[in-house]
Amino acid sequence: MDSDRDQRDAEDVEAAGLRSDTGRAIGFSDAVFAIIITLLVLDLRIPEIPPGGLLHALLTRWPVYLAYVTSYLYVAVNWxxxxxxxxxxxxxxxxxxWANLGVLFSVALLPFVTAVVSQAVEVGDRFDEGVAVALYGLVGVILSAAWLCLYHYLSRHGELLQRHVTPRFFAVERLRALLGIMxxxxxGVTGSLVSVPAALAVLLLLPLFYGLSSNGFYDLRRRLRNR
Known part of the structure; x- marks a missing residue:
């Protein structure tokens, strides 16, 4: 009996050793988000222009600003x-x-696809624009899938959650991630085959939706009821 009890105690200690508080994960993740935000702004370069051409040069770079705002909102919503x-x-x-690292890996792709979209739209080639928007949509799908994996994991591991939280909360949150994938x-398909401006509008509106529901679907319902 004593040996069985000692074995169970050893297993409990080992299981506890594989878990940790969330402080390091949160600190590391915040640092990654901060770096990503910094990388986004690096694409806002001062244009090389002759004297008197600054206003025109700034206005013609509107795709860069639109891509920056869209991605900044997206990173902010993910944070x-x-x-x-x-x-x-x-x-x-x-x-x-590992699930958290998957989310961070996906978010870290945003500065690259932001630069691709802004450059393609600025040059104005229709085929390249479609490819760039499709690539942005693909990254959005990958990021939403990463969140889906994270929510699914938490819905299956209630022992990791605070006492006031039930696994059902994250089971429902998987719907938000599925909506993002779709x-x-x-x-991406719209931008590639139909209309780049329409696709850009969708890409701009999606972070607004996820910003309003960043605390869960129930928070979105509460906001709508209070209006």
Missing amino acids: LNHKSTFYRIRCADRGLH AYAVA
Whole structure:
């Protein structure tokens, strides 16, 4: 009996050792988000122009500004989602760390696709514009899929959550991620085959939706009821 009890105690200690508080994960993630925001602004370069041509040069670079605003909102929304998610997490294990790294990997792609879209739209070649918007949509799909994996993991591991949070919360949150996969796929296909401006409008509106619902679907319903 004593040996069985000692074995169970050893297993409990080992399991506890594989878990940690969320402080390091949050700190590391915040640093990654800060770097991504910094990389976004690097594409806002001062145009090389002759004297008297500054205003025209600035106005013709509107695609760069639009791409920057869209991606900045998207990164901001992902940070809010991340903050809201980890507020509900009591401790983290290795699986959760990998799921979180998947989200960060996907968000880190945004500066690259932002530069691709802004350059393609600025040059004005229709084929390149379609490819660039489709690539942005693909990154949106990958990022939404990463969130889906994270939410799915948390819905299956209630022991990682705060006491006031039930696994059902993250089971429902998977719907938001699924909507993102479908919406960004539609935006990418629209930009590639139908209309680049329409796709850009969708890409700009999606972060607004996720910003309003960054604390969950129930928070979006509460906002709508209060209007």
